[in-house]
Amino acid sequence: MKNSIILNVDSYKTSHYLQYPAGATQVSSYIESRGGAFEKAVFFGLQMFIKEYLTKPITADDIEEAKLVYQAHGVPFNEEGWRYILEKHEGYLPIEIQAAPEGTVMDVKNVMVQVINTDRNCAWLTSYVETALLRAVWYPTTVATVSWSCRNIIKRYLEETADTIEGLPFKLHDFGARGASSEETAAIGGAAHLVNFMGTDTVSGIMAARRYYGADMAGFSIPAAEHSTITSWGKEAEVDAYANMLDQFAEPGKLVAVVSDSYDLWNAIDNLWGEALKTKIERSGGTLVVRPDSGDPVAIVTETIERLMRKFGFTVNSKGYRVLPACIRVIQGDGISLHTIEAILAAMKARKQSAENIAFGMGGELLQKVNRDTLKFAMKASAICVKGIWRDVYKDPITDQGKRSKKGLLALVKDLDGGFQTVRRQDLGNREDQLVTVFRNGDLMKEWTFDEVRANAAQ
Known part of the structure; x- marks a missing residue:
């Protein structure tokens, strides 16, 4: 048209x-x-x-x-x-x-x-x-302002609980394309988020940055599972679905994200990731990013990190906060907003968990839950x-x-x-x-x- x-x-x-x-x-x-x-x-x-x-x-x-x-x-x-x-x-x-x-x-x-x-x-x-x-x-x-405000919060907690803020550009990932009202909305809002961060799954956003601002590549992503690719293996073969993700994508210097709560998140962490596949993860040379996708975000994130630390161990950084080994990290993409990011990071800090352990994905709250009256x-x-x-x-x-x-x-x-x-x-x-x-x-x-x-x- x-x-x-x-x-x-x-x-x-x-x-x-x-x-x-x-x-x-x-x-x-x-x-x-x-x-x-x-x-x-x-x-x-x-x-x-x-x-x-x-x-x-x-x-x-x-x-x-x-x-x-x-x-x-x-x-x-x-x-x-x-x-x-x-x-x-x-x-x-x-x-x-x-x-x-x-x-x-x-x-x-x-x-x-x-x-x-x-x-x-x-x-x-x-x-x-x-x-x-x-x-x-x-x-x-408005989208750029929301994203910038999230960046400021994450940066503050990294400065307080981490040895470096080097990973800040990838700490908030755009999950908003499917929740936007149109492809043009996703493109405009997706580009606005990329003003502050470099992580996105909104291809329209990187294309807008490319077409209108000359950015060769403004954002990056990684291989990631969704519920259908895990549950298509069947509940009894959940561990095989996870193993396949590692076989396909886990290699030195690479990241792979796997949604892990299709059935029982705690079983996935304690028994599948933390026992059956632990050696495979550690020897891959890459980083597995575990993704919870349901429940109260604050409680789920802190418990997920705690259980992963029990299975994979941790180090204590110079500021006295615990950090998972490089082979394992967490991303929370469910229920994420400016306010829940702050709440999650505050709860992690209270439990001596460094902000290094977590990245966030934001969808509707980033690209769609704004209006002209927000500002x-x-x-x-x-x-x-x-x-x-x-x-x-x-x-x-x-x-x-x-x-x-x-x-x-x-x-x-x-x-x-x-x-x-x-x-x-x-x-x-x-x-x-x-x-x-x-x-x-x-x-x-x-x-x-x-x-x-x-x-x-x-x-």
């Missing part, structure tokens, strides 16, 4: 061209997180939208289709305005988009994106793109030029002060402490505006590589 920016909109937007003051020639709008669940946000994803939707011109057929759709739908259609864009600008949208560098970690309640029309006859266009543009920003930014995203007009005079545009509802919007043409500056602050452009002075022009009139003006995005997020 061809994507038309004319139809990528809320219905009521089609009538707004008739609602602006006479003589309006330019409208400037901005996108921000107004707060929500996090104090900081990782800005990401705009480049994907620009490349996919804005670097391709509209056509006469797009206009005709939209005309028929909106007439049948019962709303006005600015046919004259769109034909003007087709004829004067060869179908490319006459707008300019400024944005923070992708990957930037900023305090919420700051401008991330600013949009303005570049043709005086298209003042209506700035707001028209809100639906598509806001969605293109809020979703990947209270909004796009609002902040300035309008009418008959040559700029004036502020803002809302300030007495019933919800949190929805008060910003006024004027905006700039983003760095504070002395490295944080960010939104100011009026007229008050910028000698300070550098952190907003970069990334799109103008059909052209991508600034392209970020995935390495640059990751470096920004890691600062």
